[in-house]
Amino acid sequence: MLDIFKYCYQCGKSLSYKNIDNNNIPYCDKCERFFYSDPKLVVVVLVEHNSKLVLIKRSFEPAMGKWCFPSGYVNKGEKVEKAAIREVKEETGLDIKINQFIGLYSSDNNPVIIAAFSAKSIGGKLYSGYETDAVDLIEIDSLSEFPFEFDEKIYNDYLNIIRLNN
Numbered sequence: 001m002l003d004i005f006k007y008c009y010q011c012g013k014s015l016s017y018k019n020i021d022n023n024n025i026p027y028c029d030k031c032e033r034f035f036y037s038d039p040k041l042v043v044v045v046l047v048e049h050n051s052k053l054v055l056i057k058r059s060f061e062p063a064m065g066k067w068c069f070p071s072g073y074v075n076k077g078e079k080v081e082k083a084a085i086r087e088v089k090e091e092t093g094l095d096i097k098i099n100q101f102i103g104l105y106s107s108d109n110n111p112v113i114i115a116a117f118s119a120k121s122i123g124g125k126l127y128s129g130y131e132t133d134a135v136d137l138i139e140i141d142s143l144s145e146f147p148f149e150f151d152e153k154i155y156n157d158y159l160n161i162i163r164l165n166n
């Protein structure tokens, strides 16, 4: 699951694993070559809109049907803040201004690294109509369900930043 490589792209042979520094690295016995995979960077954005916090309902697994923060993968060659702005626009319809970097979140054996930002809406229009139940606004300090590993930590760090700034 952690590794995206199953077959050698040079010879097509199934990869085996070699243990290097306590990590199992995919390895092609025939070509005698290792296949290293990079972590994936995900942006999570806590967006304030009309003094409330924007949540989106996930329409696919994992955590389908759960409410969570707008988020998405950073593309190769994409400035991280721009990825945050792009993902929020795609998922909520809102244009945002990044306020603050909340933090970086990672854990052992998890290929995903999260960069979390706070932001304020500056334009656009919150989705309604055909996606009417896909976006919601909640009181900023009222969130109690956290479908993903780092959500609660990110949210608490965000609330602490808000308290410090006020």
Ligand SMILES: [Zn+2]
Pocket: 008, 009, 010, 011, 012, 013, 028, 029, 030, 031, 032
């Ligand atoms: Zn090979």
